[in-house]
Structures are given as C-alpha cells and as structure tokens.
Amino acid sequence: MSVGDPLVRVDDLRKYFWEHDSLLDRLFGDEPVPVRAVDGVSFEIYEGETLGLVGESGCGKSTAGETMVRLQEPTDGRVEFDGEPVFALEGEALDAFRRAVQIVFQDPFSSLDPRMTVGDTVREPLDVHGVGTERERRDRVRDLLERVGLSADQFDRYPHEFSGGQRQRIGIARALAVEPEFVVLDEPTSALDVSVQAQVLNLLDDLQDEFDLTYLLISHDLSVIRHVCDRVAVMYLGEIVEIGPVDELFGAPKHPYTRALLESVPRASTDERERDRETLAGDVPSPRDPPSGCRFRTRCPMVIPPEGLDIERETYRELMTLRERIERRDVSLETVDTDEQFDIDDGASDEDVPAATAALKDRLLESELPPRHEAVVDEALAELTAGNWAAAADRLRAEYESVCEREAPGLGDGSHPVACHLHGAAAERTDGPSSWT
Numbered sequence: 292m293s294v295g296d297p298l299v300r301v302d303d304l305r306k307y308f309w310e311h312d313s314l315l316d317r318l319f320g321d322e323p324v325p326v327r328a329v330d331g332v333s334f335e336i337y338e339g340e341t342l343g344l345v346g347e348s349g350c351g352k353s354t355a356g357e358t359m360v361r362l363q364e365p366t367d368g369r370v371e372f373d374g375e376p377v378f379a380l381e382g383e384a385l386d387a388f389r390r391a392v393q394i395v396f397q398d399p400f401s402s403l404d405p406r407m408t409v410g411d412t413v414r415e416p417l418d419v420h421g422v423g424t425e426r427e428r429r430d431r432v433r434d435l436l437e438r439v440g441l442s443a444d445q446f447d448r449y450p451h452e453f454s455g456g457q458r459q460r461i462g463i464a465r466a467l468a469v470e471p472e473f474v475v476l477d478e479p480t481s482a483l484d485v486s487v488q489a490q491v492l493n494l495l496d497d498l499q500d501e502f503d504l505t506y507l508l509i510s511h512d513l514s515v516i517r518h519v520c521d522r523v524a525v526m527y528l529g530e531i532v533e534i535g536p537v538d539e540l541f542g543a544p545k546h547p548y549t550r551a552l553l554e555s556v557p558r559a560s561t562d563e564r565e566r567d568r569e570t571l572a573g574d575v576p577s578p579r580d581p582p583s584g585c586r587f588r589t590r591c592p593m594v595i596p597p598e599g600l601d602i603e604r605e606t607y608r609e610l611m612t613l614r615e616r617i618e619r620r621d622v623s624l625e626t627v628d629t630d631e632q633f634d635i636d637d638g639a640s641d642e643d644v645p646a647a648t649a650a651l652k653d654r655l656l657e658s659e660l661p662p663r664h665e666a667v668v669d670e671a672l673a674e675l676t677a678g679n680w681a682a683a684a685d686r687l688r689a690e691y692e693s694v695c696e697r698e699a700p701g702l703g704d705g706s707h708p709v710a711c712h713l714h715g716a717a718a719e720r721t722d723g724p725s726s727w728t
C-alpha cells in the first residue's frame with residue numbers, strides 16, 4: 292500500500308567489497324575480485340509505509356540498508372531522500388539527513404555501550420545534534436523511555452540490568468530521540484526470544500503511527516515481514532528479484548525463489564505441511580562470482596529448457612546441475628570405481644570408457660533419461676571419464692543451454708514486478724507459471 296510520495300528512491304545501488312582478497316591472490320598478483328554484496332538494486336519507499344527487505348543470510352540486505360543511509364560508501368548508484376541526492380549531501384544538509392534517518396540494529400547486547408547509563412545512551416544523539424537545552428533533553432529522554440514501554444525512573448540504570456527485549460526498546464528510544472522521518476530496522480527482533488518479538492514489533496507499529504515514521508524492515512524471517520510490512524522486496528545474491536504488496540507476494544508469489552522461501556516456512560496446518568514442498572537445491576553461489584544470467588538459475592527448480600526440448604522439468608534440472616558440477620570440477624572421478632574394475636584417475640583407457648561412463652551416470656543422475664538424452668549424456672560422460680572436463684561441459688551446454696543463463700531478467704515496472712524469464716518473453720514459449728501447482 293503506497294500511502295504518499297516516495298520518501299526514499301534507490302536507483303541502481305551497488306556496493307562492492309574488496310577488503311577480503313585472499314593472500315594467494317596477492318601473492319600471484321591476481322586482479323582483486325570484489326564481493327558484489329549489493330549489485331544494482333532499485334526500489335522506492337513511500338511516506339508512512341513499511342517496506343520489508345527479505346532474503347537468505349548474506350544476500351546483501353544489511354549492506355543495502357547501511358549504504359542507503361551512508362554508513363557505508365556506495366560503489367555506484369543513487370539514493371534520494373525527500374528529493375535530495377543523499378550521496379552528494381554535505382555540511383548542514385548532511386547533518387539534517389543524519390537526524391532524519393536512523394538505524395536500529397539487530398543485537399541489543401552489543402549495540403549499547405555498557406558503560407553508559409540508559410538515559411545517557413538515549414540522550415547522546417540529542418547532544419551530538421545540539422538539540423534543546425539540558426533540561427529539555429532530559430525531559431525528552433524520560434518521555435521517550437515511557438513511550439517505548441520502559442520507565443522514566445530507569446534513566447540511571449545500565450544496559451546489563453535489562454533483558455534483551457528491554458535493551459531493544461532502549462535502542463529504539465535512542466533512534467527516535469532526534470525525531471527521524473525514516474528508520475532502517477535491521478533484524479530488530481532476531482536476537483530476541485519469540486515471546487518478546489511480537490511485543491517489540493507491536494511497539495514499532497504503534498510508534499510508526501505516533502511519530503509518522505517510514506520504515507525499511509530488514510529480516511530473513513518471513514513471519515516478521517508478513518506481520519509488519521506493507522510491501523516486500525525479495526533479495527537474492529545482491530539483486531532484488533521481486534517486489535510487491537505483502538498480501539500479493541505471500542498469496543501469489545511470482546519468483547521461484549520467493550516461492551521456495553515461502554515453502555521453507557514451517558506451517559501450522561497439517562494439510563499444508565503434507566503438501567509437496569519445492570526444496571531449494573544447492574548452496575548460494577559466491578557473490579564474488581555470481582552465475583551469469585539469472586543468479587538463481589543454479590538452484591531454480593523452474594529453470595527454462597531450450598525451445599522444443601522434450602524433457603521433464605526435474606530431469607532438465609538434474610542435467611543442468613550435472614553440467615554445473617562438471618564446470619566447477621566438482622565430480623570425484625576416483626570414487627566412481629569402488630570395485631576397482633578400471634583405472635580412471637588419469638582418464639579411463641578406451642576399453643574402460645563404457646563401464647566408467649555407466650558407473651558415473653548411475654552415481655550422478657537419478658532420473659531415467661529418454662533415449663535421445665541418454666545418448667547426449669553418454670557422450671558427455673565419456674569425455675569426462677577420459678579427463679576432458681571442458682569437452683564434457685561443452686557437449687551438455689550445446690544441447691541444454693538455458694535462456695536463464697544467457698540473459699539476465701530485468702525487474703520491470705508496475706506494482707508487483709519480478710525478475711524472472713518465466714514472466715517475460717520466454718514465458719510465451721514455455722508452459723509458464725500458470726502450470727505451477
């Protein structure tokens with residue numbers, strides 16, 4: 292639900308890290324390869340709304356949030372706050388931005404200084420920005436402590452005297468001290484007991500109404516997002532793959548990644564629990580070397596076969612995974628021949644190739660292949676048993692290359708855009724999302 296004009300506009304934002312180059316890279320003088328933590332994200336946040344940013348650990352949510360509010364230097368892109376370009380702000384305009392925009396961090400245990408009283412902690416931003424007289428600041432802090440559900444009498448206590456939930460309330464009071472318009476909430480309840488999480492979320496909801504706040508809520512927890520957000524942006528490997536109103540996104544997710552995330556949430560009802568789940572195969576690839584085309588295609592159960600290829604979706608997924616493993620050289624040839632019938636370590640001899648190929652196929656593929664595909668796979672695996680990794684991958688690529696690896700799908704426009712070829716031009720010649728069950 293958009294409830295006004297965009298307060299925040301993020302346009303093609305990028306943040307790369309070069310810090311963790313390996314010692315080997317440096318020894319061999321290799322070009323440093325950056326971690327592409329945020330790799331071209333665009334979205335808007337409207338006045339008064341809560342936008343959720345969700346995705347697995349490491350997909351770039353925190354980096355996106357911190358870069359937007361200038362806690363990290365951007366690599367590229369543009370952010371506007373209230374129509375002003377954030378990365379160009381200086382002097383008084385930058386001070387005003389630093390008041391208008393606040394961040395609440397996940398861990399209420401490490402984000403508070405243990406040597407400062409609660410009152411001083413909440414008052415510090417008022418001191419930094421020179422807000423009001425000494426007396427006014429003290430009164431404001433006492434008032435804030437009450438508003439977040441603590442007591443003004445707790446002004447002189449220290450953080451260790453409070454529970455996790457209370458500490459997060461202190462963190463929230465501190466963020467609100469300078470009357471911000473926009474607050475980034477970075478996993479605000481992840482470190483808290485489940486019983487306390489709802490209280491803190493309700494508090495944030497009440498404060499949003501009371502102080503006319505706009506929120507970006509970063510969370511890996513879909514139930515938190517569903518409870519609190521108006522719209523949701525789903526991130527995968529540094530990119531946004533889908534954005535939409537919360538009810539639409541949960542009710543009719545478009546991206547296979549969003550669907551998989553939703554499938555992984557434990558369900559209360561037995562009927563739903565018994566439903567077939569699409570499980571997410573494989574690990575998240577490295578953000579230093581993300582897959583070409585659609586970044587989710589290495590794990591996507593819906594990866595699109597070439598036109599006219601008569602093959603089951605699951606079988607196609609298996610063949611793509613096989614090729615990816617061959618490309619990564621992630622197949623252990625030595626363990627194929629457990630009965631030591633042939634020597635494959637340095638490439639099988641001509642007479643051993645058929646037996647070694649059969650043994651490999653047995654181990655690497657579960658599906659029965661139609662004859663035409665069996666022939667292709669046999670050729671590829673024969674190359675592999677002979678130690679010709681590149682030729683094996685090339686044979687499979689020639690037959691099975693997907694549009695998902697050739698072309699990066701754009702996010703598109705509208706109220707519920709999605710970056711997936713199943714919803715783009717390629718959808719016209721596939722069975723498309725309408726066939727999903």
Ligand SMILES: Nc1ncnc2c1ncn2[C@@H]1O[C@H](COP(=O)(O)OP(=O)(O)OP(=O)(O)O)[C@@H](O)[C@H]1O
Pocket residue numbers: 308309310311326327328346347348349350351352353354355511578
């Ligand atoms: N200072 C840094 N130097 C190098 N790499 C970094 C740095 N900060 C983050 N990264 C990397 O950037 C990627 C995105 O990290 P980020 O913390 O933004 O993800 P996230 O989605 O917020 O995950 P989490 O919920 O686990 O914090 C990760 O691969 C992470 O290892």
